[in-house]
Amino acid sequence: MIHRNSQTLQIPDWQNTLSQSIKDPERLFAALELPMEYLPRAMQAQQLFPLRASLPFVSRMQKGDINDPLLRQILPIDHETRHVVGFQPDPVGDQAAEILPGLIHKYHGRVLLTLTGACGIHCRYCFRRQFDYQHSNPTRQNWQQVLRYIAAEKSIHEVILSGGDPLSLSDSRLQALVAGLEQIPHIRFLRIHTRLPIVVPERITPELLTWLRNLSLKVFMVLHINHAQEIDAEVEHAIDQLKNNHIDLLNQSVLLRKVNDNAASLIDLSLRLGEIGIIPYYLHLLDKVTGASHFDVPQQQGIAIIEIMRRHLPGYLIPRLVAEVTGEPYKRPIY
Ligand SMILES: *Cc1c(COP(=O)(O)O)cnc(C)c1O
Ligand code: SF4
Numbered sequence: 305m306i307h308r309n310s311q312t313l314q315i316p317d318w319q320n321t322l323s324q325s326i327k328d329p330e331r332l333f334a335a336l337e338l339p340m341e342y343l344p345r346a347m348q349a350q351q352l353f354p355l356r357a358s359l360p361f362v363s364r365m366q367k368g369d370i371n372d373p374l375l376r377q378i379l380p381i382d383h384e385t386r387h388v389v390g391f392q393p394d395p396v397g398d399q400a401a402e403i404l405p406g407l408i409h410k411y412h413g414r415v416l417l418t419l420t421g422a423c424g425i426h427c428r429y430c431f432r433r434q435f436d437y438q439h440s441n442p443t444r445q446n447w448q449q450v451l452r453y454i455a456a457e458k459s460i461h462e463v464i465l466s467g468g469d470p471l472s473l474s475d476s477r478l479q480a481l482v483a484g485l486e487q488i489p490h491i492r493f494l495r496i497h498t499r500l501p502i503v504v505p506e507r508i509t510p511e512l513l514t515w516l517r518n519l520s521l522k523v524f525m526v527l528h529i530n531h532a533q534e535i536d537a538e539v540e541h542a543i544d545q546l547k548n549n550h551i552d553l554l555n556q557s558v559l560l561r562k563v564n565d566n567a568a569s570l571i572d573l574s575l576r577l578g579e580i581g582i583i584p585y586y587l588h589l590l591d592k593v594t595g596a597s598h599f600d601v602p603q604q605q606g607i608a609i610i611e612i613m614r615r616h617l618p619g620y621l622i623p624r625l626v627a628e629v630t631g632e633p634y635k636r637p638i639y
Contacts, residue, residue: 318506322424322472326357329380336375337368349380352595353433356426358503364536373531373563378425383598393434395591397630406442407450411634414462414495415454417442419481422472424503429560429599431591432468441468451484454491462493471500471507479515486520494521497556499528502535505542517549526554526585530564532576543580554585557623559606560599567612574613574621584623589638591628603627607639 326332329346332355346355357378365372370379394400401410408416418432420441426433442450454460463485470478485491500507516523525546529535546553555577557564564570574584587610590600610625626635 316506316509318500318504318509319474321358321360321504321506324359325424326359326362327355329355332357332362332379335362336365336372338370338375339368342370342379342381345382346380349382349384352384353380353426353428353430355380356423358424360505360536360538361425361503361534364533371562373569374533376563377427377429377530377560380428381598384428384595386597387594388597391592391594391597393594395593395630396431396628398432400630404442404449404453405446407453409453409457409460413459414464414493415457415460416464416466416497417450417470418467419465419470420468420473423467423469424472424500424507427499429558429590429593429596431593431596433593433595447481447484451488454485455488458490461490462495463491464495464497466497469498469500470496471498471512475509475511475515482519482521492522493524494519495524495526497526497528501525501527501542501546502529502539505538508542508545513545513549516546516551524552524554526556527582528557529555529573529577529582530557530560531569532572535576535580540580543582547581553582555582555623556586556588557584558588558590558599559601559609559625560590561601563599565601565605565609567609567616570609571613571616574617574623578618578621584621586635587623587625588635589625589627603638610639 326335329343329350333340333343355378361374365374369375398408401408403409406418408418418441454463482494485494543553557573559565564573577584587606589603589606590596592600606625610622613622625638627638629636
């Protein structure tokens with residue numbers, strides 16, 4: 305007979321993996337054998353937005369390479385502390401579109417819920433890096449208010465679970481939240497915006513899959529992958545499981561300087577996505593959030609990249625290049 309202590313019974317592996325994430329720059333530098341000269345700047349920059357990187361994600365980085373495209377997404381650097389004109393704390397006007405704590409209703413027919421501030425990794429370019437999550441998650445008390453709003457607004461047919469990362473919530477919390485949505489007759493689609501299947505693939509457990517498969521809503525999962533190197537065998541396995549359970553998968557990427565700002569790497573990404581059954585959805589121009597100016601890629605360069613992609617790939621592997629402009633009724637198609 306195998307003795308298990310109560311901890312292994314209670315805490316799923318994925319939650320352990322999440323809690324073991326690297327949050328200390330020194331640990332990151334040691335794990336990846338990075339040049340120490342960058343460490344003091346990392347320590348300083350992470351005071352603005354803490355470092356966070358899951359171990360599976362870090363394991364896909366090249367040791368010793370300060371320019372690794374995955375590392376660059378999570379490494380705090382001194383550029384973040386610069387003030388650059390045109391970059392602001394809430395570049396997409398989310399605060400103004402927040403109807404209730406945790407409920408953003410910007411576009412006709414769909415609402416976005418920021419369920420949690422927690423993520424598997426902290427992306428340095430995240431437009432929510434300045435967002436006040438503490439006060440923007442639906443608490444148990446105002447969840448009823450959120451449900452009442454959605455129930456009263458008959459034009460809404462889709463609810464988007466976002467965050468943070470909604471899959472960082474426990475299964476029981478997700479189940480309780482979504483059970484309320486399933487009761488509302490005009491809600492037909494549930495969309496989950498998540499990076500966890502990439503950064504902590506173990507999150508795709510049999511329990512989660514069973515729950516997703518049995519929902520009465522049509523489920524779309526929108527992943528966030530910026531570079532083909534993010535997809536290893538473990539990710540591929542998680543994706544397979546989702547596909548086997550009839551979850552349709554889309555991907556959004558952000559066009560990021562020195563991460564994926566060239567046609568070759570985005571063609572490579574699209575081919576990898578296609579191969580494992582994920583349709584490229586959006587390629588976002590950077591939201592101009594304070595601290596992320598070093599990731600900015602000019603719109604013209606984005607257009608030129610898509611132009612080259614069109615010459616190399618089938619139409620279904622071309623993401624739409626979009627920009628989010630405050631006050632507009634949809635994400636603006638650029639090309
Ligand atoms: C991006 C976004 C959506 C979804 O837009 P789609 O074009 O349907 O993918 C919905 N609500 C908010 C607030 C968003 O930022
Ligand atoms: S996973 Fe998404 S919400 Fe979380 S830091 Fe990255 S971009 Fe932002």
